[in-house]
Amino acid sequence: MAKPRTLYDKIWDDHLVHEAEDGTCLLYIDRHLVHEVTSPQAFEGLRLSGRTVRHPERTLAVVDHNVPTTDRSHGIAEEESRIQVETLAKNAKDFGVEYFHERDKRQGIVHVVGPEQGFTLPGTTIVCGDSHTSTHGAFGALAHGIGTSEVEHVLATQTLIQKKAKNMLVDVTGKLARSATAKDIILSIIGEIGTAGGTGSVIEFAGEAIRDLSMEGRMTICNMSIEGGARAGMIAPDQKANDYLHGRPKAPKGEAWDKARAYWNSLHTDEGAHFDRIVKLDAASLPPIVSWGTSPEDVVSVAGSVPNPDDIADEGKRQSKWRALDYMGLKPGQKMTDIELDVIWIGSCTNGRIEDLRNVARIVDGKKIAGNLAYAMIVPGSGLVKEQAEAEGLDKIFKAAGFEWREPGCSMCLGMNPDQLKPGQRCASTSNRNFEGRQGYRGRTHLVSPQMAAAAALAGRFVDIRKS
Amino acid sequence: MEKFETLNGVAAPLNIVNIDTDMIIPKQFLKTIKRTGLGKSLFYEMRYTQDGKELPEFVLNKAAYRKAQILVAGDNFGCGSSREHAPWALLDFGIRCVISTSFADIFYNNCFKNGILPIVVSPENLKKLLDDADRGSNATLTIDLPKQEIRGPDGGTVKFDIDPFRKHCLLNGLDDIGLSLEKSSSIDAFEKKQAAAQPWL
Numbered sequence: 006m007a008k009p010r011t012l013y014d015k016i017w018d019d020h021l022v023h024e025a026e027d028g029t030c031l032l033y034i035d036r037h038l039v040h041e042v043t044s045p046q047a048f049e050g051l052r053l054s055g056r057t058v059r060h061p062e063r064t065l066a067v068v069d070h071n072v073p074t075t076d077r078s079h080g081i082a083e084e085e086s087r088i089q090v091e092t093l094a095k096n097a098k099d100f101g102v103e104y105f106h107e108r109d110k111r112q113g114i115v116h117v118v119g120p121e122q123g124f125t126l127p128g129t130t131i132v133c134g135d136s137h138t139s140t141h142g143a144f145g146a147l148a149h150g151i152g153t154s155e156v157e158h159v160l161a162t163q164t165l166i167q168k169k170a171k172n173m174l175v176d177v178t179g180k181l182a183r184s185a186t187a188k189d190i191i192l193s194i195i196g197e198i199g200t201a202g203g204t205g206s207v208i209e210f211a212g213e214a215i216r217d218l219s220m221e222g223r224m225t226i227c228n229m230s231i232e233g234g235a236r237a238g239m240i241a242p243d244q245k246a247n248d249y250l251h252g253r254p255k256a257p258k259g260e261a262w263d264k265a266r267a268y269w270n271s272l273h274t275d276e277g278a279h280f281d282r283i284v285k286l287d288a289a290s291l292p293p294i295v296s297w298g299t300s301p302e303d304v305v306s307v308a309g310s311v312p313n314p315d316d317i318a319d320e321g322k323r324q325s326k327w328r329a330l331d332y333m334g335l336k337p338g339q340k341m342t343d344i345e346l347d348v349i350w351i352g353s354c355t356n357g358r359i360e361d362l363r364n365v366a367r368i369v370d371g372k373k374i375a376g377n378l379a380y381a382m383i384v385p386g387s388g389l390v391k392e393q394a395e396a397e398g399l400d401k402i403f404k405a406a407g408f409e410w411r412e413p414g415c416s417m418c419l420g421m422n423p424d425q426l427k428p429g430q431r432c433a434s435t436s437n438r439n440f441e442g443r444q445g446y447r448g449r450t451h452l453v454s455p456q457m458a459a460a461a462a463l464a465g466r467f468v469d470i471r472k473s
Numbered sequence: 474m475e476k477f478e479t480l481n482g483v484a485a486p487l488n489i490v491n492i493d494t495d496m497i498i499p500k501q502f503l504k505t506i507k508r509t510g511l512g513k514s515l516f517y518e519m520r521y522t523q524d525g526k527e528l529p530e531f532v533l534n535k536a537a538y539r540k541a542q543i544l545v546a547g548d549n550f551g552c553g554s555s556r557e558h559a560p561w562a563l564l565d566f567g568i569r570c571v572i573s574t575s576f577a578d579i580f581y582n583n584c585f586k587n588g589i590l591p592i593v594v595s596p597e598n599l600k601k602l603l604d605d606a607d608r609g610s611n612a613t614l615t616i617d618l619p620k621q622e623i624r625g626p627d628g629g630t631v632k633f634d635i636d637p638f639r640k641h642c643l644l645n646g647l648d649d650i651g652l653s654l655e656k657s658s659s660i661d662a663f664e665k666k667q668a669a670a671q672p673w674l
Contacts, residue, residue: 022663023656029638031656033663035674043556045506056650071504085504092506129674136555136579150555150579154586162653164660168636200491201549201575234552236578257673265673300491321547325490419554421500428523440495440553442518 009275011172012241013207016147016272020130022164032167034159035129036146038115039066039102041093042421043134047157048096059163061101065124066093069114070421072107074384074411081107086422100160113387113413116140116228116354120220121389123253127242127269132159137354137437139230143223144250145242145272147207150231170236171281173206174274177214179289184471186364187222188356188435188454190214191229192294194286196304203235206282209274210240214288220249221360228355229437232301241273293470295341296439296452298329303439305341307457307469313337332441333449334429341467344451348432349374349381349462350444351408351455353418356435357386359393361455366399368459368470374407375465379430382409384416408462420445433461475588476646480569480616482542485532486606492546493553494580498562511558512565533566537609543570543616545599545606550591551580560587570616572623574599585639588646590618598631618644 010018023031044066051057058064071086081087090107097104105112111122116137119125125141131148132138134156141148151165159165175194195202208230215223223240230238247266250256257265292306303326305312314326314337330336335344351357351365362385374381383403385391391413394400400410417424418436426432426448435458439450453461460468502514520531527534533541544563550573551559560583563571570590584591594602605625606612615624618640623631642649667674 023659025638027637029636031653031659033660033667042503046508046557049506054650089504089506126674128671134555134557136553138555152555152557152560152579152583152586154557154583158650158653161650162660163664164653164656166649166653199549200552201577204549204575204578234549234577261673265671268671300493302491321488322490324488325547328489419495419500421503438493438495438553440493442499443495446499446518446523 009278011274011278011280012145012209012239012272013147013172014278016128016130017169019128028168030167030169031164032130033164034132035063036124036131037064037159038119038131038133038138039064039156040070040115040133040135041068041089042070043153044096044156045089045092046153047134047160048100050157051100051160056161058100058102058160063163064102064160065119065122066097066102067105067112067115067118068093068107070415070419072412072414073422074414074416074424077107077412083423110388110392113390114354114357114415117357117386117390120144120224120249121253121387123250123256126250126256126265127246128272132165136231137228139235139238140224140228140354142227142230142237142239143220144246145239145269147237147239149237171206172279173203173208173235173282174280174284175208175210176283176285177210177212177288178285179214179287181214181217181288182291184293184456185288185291186454186456187218187225189291189294190286190288191226192296192301192304192452193291194284195229195233195301197286198233198284200232200300200302201234203230203233206235208233208235208238210238215240216243219360220245221358224358225355229301232437242269293454293457295457295467297333297335297341298326299332299439299441300329301437301439301452303329307341307467309341311335311337311339311341342469343466345377345431345466346433346461347379347430348426349378349458350417350432350434350436351382351458352384352386352416353436354386355437356455357384357390359390361435362390362394362399365455365459366402368456369406369408369463370402372406372463374462377465378462380409381407381462382411382417382424384411385413387413417444419443433458433467474586474646474648477569477588477590477618477643479618480542481613483538483540484543484545484602484606484612484614485538485541486603487532487544487546488603490547491549491552494551494556494559495553497551497559498556503556503558508561509565511562512567515562515566537612540567542567543572543614544568545572545602548574550576552577555579557583557586560584560589564589572599572602585643588643590616590643592616592623592633594631594633601625601629602631
């Protein structure tokens with residue numbers, strides 16, 4: 006009998022082009038997503054060496070990082086951003102790659118667009134010059150971020166030089182506690198394993214709580230695998246994945262769909278397959294989570310308080326956590342629910358999908374955001390998410406509550422466009438990174454779920470949503 | 474890509490864990506469409522005030538470390554975004570080698586594409602190398618890639634592991650797109666096989 010294999014093993018085996026004696030492999034790449042920030046130097050490299058894009062039809066380009074979220078019908082005011090966007094448009098045209106420009110309603114964050122278009126499919130290998138490419142693993146794809154040199158490599162060869170990663174299983178057992186979300190699951194996992202906990206591994210997320218999640222929730226989980234240091238995160242595809250993809254513009258149709266589904270059904274970890282590491286998490290006892298520091302591993306229950314770095318034995322780590330508290334303007338022992346906020350930001354490739362917006366609308370419907378906030382902003386993940394939300398009247402609920410309702414893009418998740426925190430401003434954010442300066446110079450980020458961000462918007466501080 | 478064989482240079486200590494790529498090169502510098510010119514913006518927020526004045530306490534602003542070629546840093550260096558601007562900024566500043574107990578995957582890969590050698594050492598050896606790097610103008614280390622060892626100012630040596638293929642590429646300054654294109658016939662064969670087995674792709 007064949008050796009039992011993990012989901013990662015199966016996809017790896019099905020994409021192996023060449024393996025050298027030392028284990029260096031050439032892996033075939035089925036799908037390549039391209040955005041404006043990490044691609045200009047790659048296309049320039051192709052030009053300089055006289056190379057072409059091997060498979061333009063396996064490549065999809067979209068602008069997301071630089072685009073303003075205000076009206077962009079008159080173009081992009083900021084010169085450097087405009088040049089980067091125009092450069093992508095030109096490169097896509099010159100090399101024959103399909104491109105969604107900033108006024109196309111299909112435009113959005115690359116990791117929202119891929120699944121939405123059915124470009125993301127189970128069992129495929131997917132790369133993008135963007136670390137959050139791990140998102141696509143929610144469909145049972147092997148998906149990960151690459152650097153610009155590798156973008157050029159994939160454009161030229163449709164392959165990537167790789168060594169096989171280790172297999173890691175995160176088993177999330179039980180039924181997810183009320184008021185806890187996919188975001189709380191992944192933040193808890195990162196808190197548990199640390200931001201280097203998954204280094205060198207591909208994580209498969211499994212267990213009842215994962216199976217119970219919608220595709221949106223699964224994307225939130227896989228999206229932040231990178232924050233746990235993993236090369237990729239993945240979840241075995243099931244009927245929910247099929248239902249999500251059926252009828253999408255780039256998904257297979259008719260007979261091809263049936264054939265594809267038959268293959269997708271084989272994409273699960275075999276009984277008895279080997280994992281190098283297994284981590285278990287009980288979903289039933291999960292509280293809503295808030296981050297307190299400047300690393301996604303710095304997390305605590307909303308009912309908890311800021312920890313004391315002096316409790317850490319390692320000197321380097323202790324000093325780093327004191328530095329984080331200093332940056333965040335917090336003191337050990339401070340209760341999370343006592344922390345007052347200045348800004349609420351809802352969006353990103355982690356939590357900018359329709360389900361996220363529906364969850365926010367449910368909480369803020371008929372209410373007003375707190376008076377102490379400078380502003381609260383909602384940025385849909387794509388033009389199609391925006392269109393759907395408006396069809397459901399969610400935009401009216403948000404605007405009536407006092408939220409700004411913006412055009413799609415990465416926005417303040419990383420602030421490459423004008424949406425940025427001011428120094429000292431404290432933000433409850435549904436994004437994925439609370440790094441120093443991430444959302445704006447000296448800005449302070451607390452990572453939370455959309456539901457926690459919505460409740461925080463109404464109260465002007467963090468609230469334990471289990472009690473409301 | 475420039476070859477990497479033996480490097481003798483000043484090592485700067487940066488004993489912070491989880492130094493992320495946003496710290497190495499903040500977002501406002503990602504709008505470039507070039508690979509060069511990022512060195513002056515390396516570690517921008519730690520290195521300068523908001524109006525662009527140097528912060529004298531930051532290690533790379535100190536006289537002894539202004540020409541550092543080696544960085545000795547805390548655990549999990551280079552975590553976060555995939556931006557290759559991080560190694561480009563290090564390289565443009567003049568840094569050819571980073572030593573830590575661990576590196577984030579994508580950053581680690583990106584280093585090798587740019588002739589930078591990332592070296593993983595044990596926590597004990599990191600402590601020793603941080604002490605060496607703390608010696609100001611005497612903080613000189615020799616990185617010997619062929620022998621896979623780091624030699625300190627007191628003659629102590631630390632051995633390190635490196636993947637043989639990556640070592641070969643660094644020593645010879647090889648462009649791996651060229652190497653992969655040599656396997657074109659394997660790629661063609663794979664595509665034929667896949668087209669038959671998975672025609673929907």
